[in-house]
Amino acid sequence: MNPSRNAVNRTLLALTGTVLLAGGGWLALTADAVAGRLPAGWPAPDAGTVLLDRPGLAEPRGHGWWTPVVVAGTALALLLCLAWFLAQLRRGGGRRLPLAGPPLTLRTRALADAVARRAEATDGVDRAHVHLPAGKKRSRARVRVLLEPGAAPGPVLERLAHGPLDEARASLAPHPLRTRVRVGVRSARERRAR
CATH class of the missing domain: 3.30.70.1350 (Cation efflux protein, cytoplasmic domain)
Structure with missing residues (x-):
């Protein structure tokens, strides 16, 4: 495999893994069982709330730009992931x-x-x-x-x-x-x- 492509792949996978691990860790540490043991400055949601609630989503949905931006962002992320995947197949050093x-x-x-x-x-x-x-x-x-x-x-x-x-x-x-x-x-x- 090309060393530069290998470095890009590892960097993207590490960044994606770090974001997912941080988000999952934050959600796990703010659970009711663990929230009492966290430091006072730790960002935590209020007790009994969810990550995305209906009133919280209703406010951005009221703006006209919200839906097109979310759809375009999701489509762009999907296309980038698909292009990255196809690049792995096309430019690989070939099958073994x-x-x-x-x-x-x-x-x-x-x-x-x-x-x-x-x-x-x-x-x-x-x-x-x-x-x-x-x-x-x-x-x-x-x-x-x-x-x-x-x-x-x-x-x-x-x-x-x-x-x-x-x-x-x-x-x-x-x-x-x-x-x-x-x-x-x-x-x-x-x-x-x-």
Whole structure:
């Protein structure tokens, strides 16, 4: 995980936890059983009151701005939490793939980067991009390869299959790896896909 993102996540979780813990602690310490033992300056609600009572809420509701501000604030908080959650899924270092030993795992992004580098080192390949959407027991690799001008697709596919893709399969054994390779060339007329 990215260290800066990790720090932001921990900070936000710590702040949220601190606010919830402080609020819960305040409510617990101001209960009738504990209120008599608190210091004199401790803020406590009056005996027999609730945190949000009807008369207390009626006053702000009488203003025209109250309802739109509460709805907009709640919607904004929901959207921020949803964006944060989606960012965790999208920018994560990838899923962890189980390897041969139970405690051993490998991030999909690390394997995809390694396979892409090995594919780009293959004769006839100009650029390569690998995407590994992984499942629990079965993985798929989507490989896009841009050939160098004049390179024949057949021999390049053969070298890819017996080079980087075989190495990726071996690293994930005993779990199967299905691969789909798309081959392209610089000219739109010569583009082929498999």
